[in-house]
Amino acid sequence: MAKTMTDAAEAMIRESGARVTRARVEVLAVLLKAERALSHHDVERRLNRSLGVDRVTVYRVLDWLSGCGLAHKIAGEDRISRYNAAEHAHSRAHAHFQCGRCGTVVCLDDADAPTEVPVPTGFVPHEVVLTVKGLCATCAHTRTSSSRHPPARARH
Amino acid sequence: MAKTMTDAAEAMIRESGARVTRARVEVLAVLLKAERALSHHDVERRLNRSLGVDRVTVYRVLDWLSGCGLAHKIAGEDRISRYNAAEHAHSRAHAHFQCGRCGTVVCLDDADAPTEVPVPTGFVPHEVVLTVKGLCATCAHTRTSSSRHPPARARH
DNA sequence: AAGTCACGTGCAACTATGTTGCGTTAAATG
DNA sequence: CATTTAACGCAACATAGTTGCACGTGACTT
Structure with missing residues (x-):
């Protein structure tokens, strides 16, 4: 499994035409x-x-x-950028869920954003992202079951 | 005009029940x-x-x-938070345009996001935001008309 | 297989946005 | 005017991300 992902990563990078280095392969495999x-x-x-x-x-x-x-960058509420392997986010109009407490971001594959959105004159749209903000399962659970002062910035 | 906005800001803050201070009034007026x-x-x-x-x-x-x-916070691609007076962003499902070059964010009043989006089990959605990424009028213009190495981080 | 060269890497110092602790100031209330 | 307490100013800090430069290495040539 792990080997397979590393191989897949290597193949993807090689196909891009750029240099295949350990750092690139390993990072992409992780993603x-x-x-x-x-x-x-x-x-x-x-x-x-x-x-x-x-x-x-x-x-x-x-x-x-x-x-x-090969990857997709997502700007979080918490000033932290997160990355998905491109596989998971191939569409030009896709959706994410962002937890407002721990910052976790997951792709919502079932939902998709409108592809055509009216923009002001002169503006050039490239991509449309639908972001759902709220609480992830873990945070929603600890929130209700315990304290009123949640340990902000948990990272699970 | 300027006086009116300051007065409006003061009224909004007063109505919120909290202390009315110069800093709050002035900042809200600016927004x-x-x-x-x-x-x-x-x-x-x-x-x-x-x-x-x-x-x-x-x-x-x-x-x-x-x-x-009273205001709405928007996390930018560039790790900078931007704020709108709440007036401009009253809906629970609204849309923004974000320029990928200078970071400018404007509200798209004409567009709106789907209000119901399927999320994984246990997740609790609060808000839905539709984000259109691309180039604002200024950046799109300077990009095409001049150099191949655009002055990143311009702030207009 | 060895040579070459540009691209990628490691290291250290740096930048910028945003946060915290604490003593002081000033809004609201009577 | 006196009292209370939320808000403020200041300084120091925290952290994600960036830059400059010397060195190593992947890919290509011979």
Whole structure:
């Protein structure tokens, strides 16, 4: 399974025509394995430590992946960017759920956004994203079952 | 005109039941006068300097305004939060345009998001936002008419 | 297989937005 | 006017992300 994802990542990068490096392959593999959007921090934690990939390199790889369309960058309410492997978000008009408490972002595959939206004169639309804000299952549960002062910024 | 907005701001804050302070009135007046969402930086620049309102106070006022519903906070792609006076964004399902180059955010009053979107089990939706990403009129224009290396982070 | 060269990487220092603690000021109330 | 307490100003801090530069390495040529 893990091997497969690494291979898949390598193939995707090779197909893009750019250089195939360990950092790129490993980061993309991490994104492919994830079932939700990952922050830079998440990616770092999930990377095999023995590889010794630098913090900055992870930033640059994530940037490159989103730049060349292999990943999708999502700006969170919490000022943290999260990334999905492009597979999960291929459409030009898709939907996300964002938890307002822990920041978790998941793709909503069943929903889709209107593809045509009227914009002011001169504006050039590229992409339409439908964002549903609220509480994820974990946060909604701990919220109701326990305290009125929730531990903000939990990260599960 | 300016006087009117200040008065309107004062009335809105008074009606909220909280303390009416100069900082709150002035910041809300600035938001009411704006025709697009403003960042903290934008607000500071537009505030009458003679008032001597502190940086941190502006942050706290913006936070308070969005907390009590008098303003609406929008997380930008560029890690900058922008704020609209609530008037402009009253609906629970509304739409924004975000420029991917300069970060400008404007409300799209003509468009609206679907109010009902299917979410995973246990998730609790609060709000739905439709975000159109692309280039604003200014950026789209300078992009086509001039250089291939656009001055990123322009702020107009 | 060795050589070349540009692209990618590691490291350190830096930037910018936003936050916190704490003593002081000033709005609201009587 | 006196009292109370929320809001303010200041300084120091926190954190996500960026930049400059020297060095290493992937891909391509010979």
